[in-house]
Amino acid sequence: MYAIIESCGKQYKVAEGDVVFFEKLDVEEGKKVTFDQVVLVSDNGKIEVGAPYVKGVKVEGKVVAHGKGKKILVYKYKAKKNYRRTQGHRQPYTKVEISKIKTVAEKVEKPVEEKKAEKPAEKKTTETAAKKTTTTKTTATKAEK
16 A cells, blocks of 8 residues: 655655655654645555545654755856855755555545436536527527518
């Protein structure tokens, strides 16, 4: 079982027991974190895709540590102008261990009810389309007279 969650403007594929590095989160070490924005859930071959998120599904994790990534060097240079600048940067991160993916079993019944409700609505739209065509014909004949 795995899920794709959205956090910090990025999407992450997570499974139970995974350790994931997120951008810095405002949660203390040892506390639980809940991710509500689940884009996709796969459970034994059954895939549920949200529009935009899957309702009722949550991913829980525990904050293991906070830290900084490896240093990258940013170098600015302009040719023939004697302009050179070097700057370093270390991106802060939060290390989270995924503990559980919670799903709801009631979601299987809801799509069946929605499909039944859609079929009568389609018939109504075809009837109104037929009425519109007849009314336009009658107005056209009045204009010709």
